[in-house]
Amino acid sequence: MILPVLYQIALRALRRNALRSLLTMLGIVIGVGAVIATVAVGNGAKARVEAQIAALGQNVILIMSGNANRGGFGMGFGSAPSLTKQDYDALRQEITGITGVSPDVRASAQVAAGSQNINTSVFGVSEDYLQIRTWPLAAGANFTAGDVRSANKVALLGQTTAQTLFGEGDPVGQFIHIGDASFNVVGLLASKGMAMMGMDQDDVVLVPYTSAMIRLTGDTTFRSFSVQASAPDVVDDVKTQIAELLRQRHRIAAGKDDDFHIRTQQEIAETATATSRVMTVLLGAIAGVSLLVGGIGIMNIMLVSVTERTREIGIRLAVGARGRDVLAQFLIEAVMLSVSGGLVGIAFGIAGARMLSANFGWSTLVSANSIVMAFAFSVAIGVFFGFYPARKASRLDPIEALRYE
Amino acid sequence: MQPVIQLENLVKTYHAGEVEIPAVRGVSLEVLPGEFVAVMGASGSGKSTLMNVIGCLDRPTSGRYSLDGVEMSQLEADAQADIRNRKIGFVFQNFNLLARTSTLENIELPLLYSRPSLCRQEQRARALNALAMTGLTDRSAHHPNQLSGGQQQRVAIGRALVNRPELLLADEPTGNLDTRTGIEIMGIFQNLNRMGLTIIMVTHEPHIARFCQRTVVMRDGHIISNDPVQHRLDATSKLEQERLALQLAS
Numbered sequence: 001m002i003l004p005v006l007y008q009i010a011l012r013a014l015r016r017n018a019l020r021s022l023l024t025m026l027g028i029v030i031g032v033g034a035v036i037a038t039v040a041v042g043n044g045a046k047a048r049v050e051a052q053i054a055a056l057g058q059n060v061i062l063i064m065s066g067n068a069n070r071g072g073f074g075m076g077f078g079s080a081p082s083l084t085k086q087d088y089d090a091l092r093q094e095i096t097g098i099t100g101v102s103p104d105v106r107a108s109a110q111v112a113a114g115s116q117n118i119n120t121s122v123f124g125v126s127e128d129y130l131q132i133r134t135w136p137l138a139a140g141a142n143f144t145a146g147d148v149r150s151a152n153k154v155a156l157l158g159q160t161t162a163q164t165l166f167g168e169g170d171p172v173g174q175f176i177h178i179g180d181a182s183f184n185v186v187g188l189l190a191s192k193g194m195a196m197m198g199m200d201q202d203d204v205v206l207v208p209y210t211s212a213m214i215r216l217t218g219d220t221t222f223r224s225f226s227v228q229a230s231a232p233d234v235v236d237d238v239k240t241q242i243a244e245l246l247r248q249r250h251r252i253a254a255g256k257d258d259d260f261h262i263r264t265q266q267e268i269a270e271t272a273t274a275t276s277r278v279m280t281v282l283l284g285a286i287a288g289v290s291l292l293v294g295g296i297g298i299m300n301i302m303l304v305s306v307t308e309r310t311r312e313i314g315i316r317l318a319v320g321a322r323g324r325d326v327l328a329q330f331l332i333e334a335v336m337l338s339v340s341g342g343l344v345g346i347a348f349g350i351a352g353a354r355m356l357s358a359n360f361g362w363s364t365l366v367s368a369n370s371i372v373m374a375f376a377f378s379v380a381i382g383v384f385f386g387f388y389p390a391r392k393a394s395r396l397d398p399i400e401a402l403r404y405e
Numbered sequence: 406m407q408p409v410i411q412l413e414n415l416v417k418t419y420h421a422g423e424v425e426i427p428a429v430r431g432v433s434l435e436v437l438p439g440e441f442v443a444v445m446g447a448s449g450s451g452k453s454t455l456m457n458v459i460g461c462l463d464r465p466t467s468g469r470y471s472l473d474g475v476e477m478s479q480l481e482a483d484a485q486a487d488i489r490n491r492k493i494g495f496v497f498q499n500f501n502l503l504a505r506t507s508t509l510e511n512i513e514l515p516l517l518y519s520r521p522s523l524c525r526q527e528q529r530a531r532a533l534n535a536l537a538m539t540g541l542t543d544r545s546a547h548h549p550n551q552l553s554g555g556q557q558q559r560v561a562i563g564r565a566l567v568n569r570p571e572l573l574l575a576d577e578p579t580g581n582l583d584t585r586t587g588i589e590i591m592g593i594f595q596n597l598n599r600m601g602l603t604i605i606m607v608t609h610e611p612h613i614a615r616f617c618q619r620t621v622v623m624r625d626g627h628i629i630s631n632d633p634v635q636h637r638l639d640a641t642s643k644l645e646q647e648r649l650a651l652q653l654a655s
Contacts, residue, residue: 005517016505315501318462319515319564320490322483398462402501 010333013305021337024301027294028341028381029348032374034287036349039370041356042280044363046273053269055192055201057133059229061239062268063091063246065222066259081221082259087249088225095227095241097234100128103209104224107216111205112177113165120161122178122205124212130156130189132228140172140187143208151210155183158204159191176205181215183207235264291377294341295385302334302389313393314401327394334386335379342378346371407474409572409603410436410459415468417454428454430626431468436605438571441598443614443634444607446623452607453576455623459605460493460574461485473571490518494565498577500557502549502564509545512536512563519568531567539563539593555586562593566602573597575606579613585647591616592640616640 014021065082091101105124110117123129127145130137143154155176162171171185183205192201213219229238239262246260306313313326353364417429429451436442446452457463458470461477462485470478472492480488489495502511513532516523523531536542539559541552549557558578565573575594579587587610595616598604606617614620615638622630 311501312503315503316514316518317486318460318489318495318501320486320518320568322486322518324483325518399457402497 006328006332007336009329010336013309013333014336017305020301024297024337025341025344027297028291028338028378029294029345031287031291031294032342032345032378033348033352034290035284035377036346036366036370036374037352037356037364038283038287039280040349040353040364040366041362042276042283043365043367043370044353044357045276045279047365048363049272049276050269053265053272055133056265056268057135057226057228058265059232059235060132060265061227061229061235061242062263062265063225063227063242064261064263065224066261081219081223082250083222083225085220085222087246088222090245090249091225091227091242094245095238097230097238097241098227099230100126100132100228102126102129102132102226103222104226105209105212105217105219105222107212109178109205109216111161111165113171113174116165118161118164120203120205122207122212122216124209124216125206126209128228129206129226132226135192136190138188138190139170140185143186148208148210151208151214153181153183153211153215154186154208156187156189156206157185158189158202158206160200160202161205162188178205178207179216181211183211235266239264291381295338295381298334298337298382299385299389301337302330302386303392305333306330306389306393309393310396310401310404313396314398314404317396317398318402323394325394326396327390330390330393331383331386334390335382338378338382338386339375342375345378346374349374406437408435409438409440409473410434410605411469411471412459413469415455415458415470416466417451417458417463418466427626429458429465432623432626432628434621434628434631436603438603439598439601441594441604441616441618442606443617443620444605444623445609445611445614445620447609450623451626452623456574456576456605456607459572460495461488486518487520490515490520491568492571494562494568494570494573496558496561496565496573496575496578498580500549500554500561500581502557502560504550505548507546507548508541508552508560508563509533509536511549511560512539512567514564515568535563535567538566553586554582555589558582558586558590559593562590562597566597571603573602573604575604577607577609579608579610585644587613588616588640588643588647591638592644595640612638 063083088101088103102125107122107124108119109122111120111122112118127143127148129135130142137156138159140156143152143156146152147154155178157165157171157176165171165176166174171188174185175182176185177183189202189204189206227238227242229235242262243258247258250259252258316326350366353366356362357364412432412434415429415432416427419426419428432451432455444452444455454463458465459472461472461480464480465478468478469476472488477485477488495501503514509532512535513528516528516531536545539562541556541559541563544552544556549560552560573594578594579590582590591613594604594606604617608614615634615636617634618637619631619633621628
């Protein structure tokens with residue numbers, strides 16, 4: 001039998017019971033829509049996490065000092081003062097395959113310029129920091145290794161900080177007060193945007209770590225270093241070198257635990273995406289169940305339809321339809337229900353994802369992949385749940401079917 | 406002349422659980438090309454079962470059935486479907502048209518299942534041809550519920566003829582029609598028969614059987630008589646008579 005004719009017959013049968021067809025489709029619409037929206041939210045979260053990890057820089061390795069133990073409670077990595085200036089110098093000199101090293105000295109300080117006065121984050125870093133984090137300058141110049149060595153009072157301003165302190169004016173060459181010291185602004189950083197947890201990465205002042213330690217924190221040890229490997233394939237080697245160097249310098253006997261912690265950017269990314277992946281899978285599974293329920297709805301209505309149209313099937317068989325012609329007819333009807341439901345569901349899912357981003361500010365990402373998958377899935381559901389009723393129709397006895405009232 | 410239908414000691418037994426119900430108990434019958442045969446008998450006499458076997462809707466329990474010289478008794482379901490499609494046209498008591506489907510599309514229905522399949526133009530052409538034969542060209546877009554009983558039966562006849570079958574099987578074609586319309590249908594059958602179509606018709610109305618050439622009477626699964634019709638009626642003159650009688654009465 002010719003396929004277009006089958007489509008026509010199926011379309012007419014569905015139109016004849018328009019409301020019933022629409023309600024049956026609704027199950028698939030909701031299922032597919034939910035899957036598309038869920039996957040979009042999951043993908044959006046993942047993309048955002050990935051972007052944030054990428055914002056850390058390229059091929060970055062983080063070294064944190066050890067886990068201080070106070071009264072039996074672990075204080076978390078970075079809490080023990082186990083990384084020294086000597087460790088830092090050794091890293092710079094002895095590790096091969098790296099393009100930059102910077103300490104991460106963090107302080108919260110009162111920063112003032114003229115009549116403006118704000119509380120912001122002050123980072124003490126080395127001259128390599130901007131390169132490690134791939135953070136370009138919008139104006140001015142980076143501070144130099146000489147500035148770091150002599151603990152000069154120079155500063156780079158983040159966009160937000162600059163705007164708060166100087167408005168639209170050019171901050172480069174101006175002076176700011178951090179605590180009671182006066183710093184010369186030598187550069188303005190390009191905008192970096194929101195970080196994880198909604199922190200504003202542009203609300204920041206970068207100064208040489210030497211200046212930060214002397215004038216702000218008073219610390220003599222470091223909580224963490226950032227190291228940049230020269231290429232992705234040397235990251236693991238660099239990590240091993242660092243571990244060996246630090247174990248040797250800290251005189252850690254074989255078999256004892258490190259008093260520091262090294263994580264590559266890759267590892268950080270994996271941890272962060274794992275969480276969002278679990279959420280996506282969980283929500284997707286729930287949406288998938290509703291798709292399944294939609295499929296059962298199709299099966300139910302097709303069984304009703306086969307019973308109602310027993311006479312019609314009898315007539316078709318009497319005039320020469322083979323079992324498989326009848327099977328094809330009902331199967332196509334089921335697939336038509338599920339596919340049109342799927343298409344509407346895809347539209348609803350995309351609209352739903354848009355609505356979530358618009359109303360709740362969630363980042364969503366509808367991938368072409370998920371659309372193709374949803375479409376294929378709705379075809380499969382039509383075939384799977386339509387097959388049993390269609391086979392039932394195709395196996396009717398023509399004599400019985402003709403007599404059916 | 407080779408018979409269109411040749412039945413040899415045909416037996417059909419139904420099983421209802423443990424009980425065996427013999428519906429046809431050894432029937433032998435020949436129908437020659439161009440014959441117009443009436444099958445009569447009380448309900449339960451086995452005539453419907455016999456028609457189902459002849460129509461390839463059912464298989465005999467034993468015995469032989471050849472249609473057009475080809476053995477039919479052992480055919481698979483798909484092969485039976487193809488025979489029904491190509492060689493047999495069915496007309497039923499309750500018309501059995503597809504509801505909410507136009508006259509033309511009802512007539513076209515068997516063509517959808519032709520193997521090898523016909524192109525769309527050929528289907529349309531044949532359907533229009535069969536439609537013209539039924540005289541319902543001006544009703545081609547009507548649905549069955551917009552047609553009278555006689556018109557519906559004419560659509561069914563058009564559908565039965567659309568694939569140019571060897572054999573027309575009619576199961577009480579006048580059972581749901583008033584006398585006059587019944588005679589009109591008989592007129593169509595007689596015309597088709599005159600053009601060479603073989604027709605087998607089940608009926609339990611003796612006056613309808615008189616439009617046929619031969620009457621086969623069944624009882625308890627056997628053929629008890631098989632005789633030519635005496636004083637055969639001609640539908641055209643019968644209708645003319647009735648028209649005159651009606652005029653005289655008024």
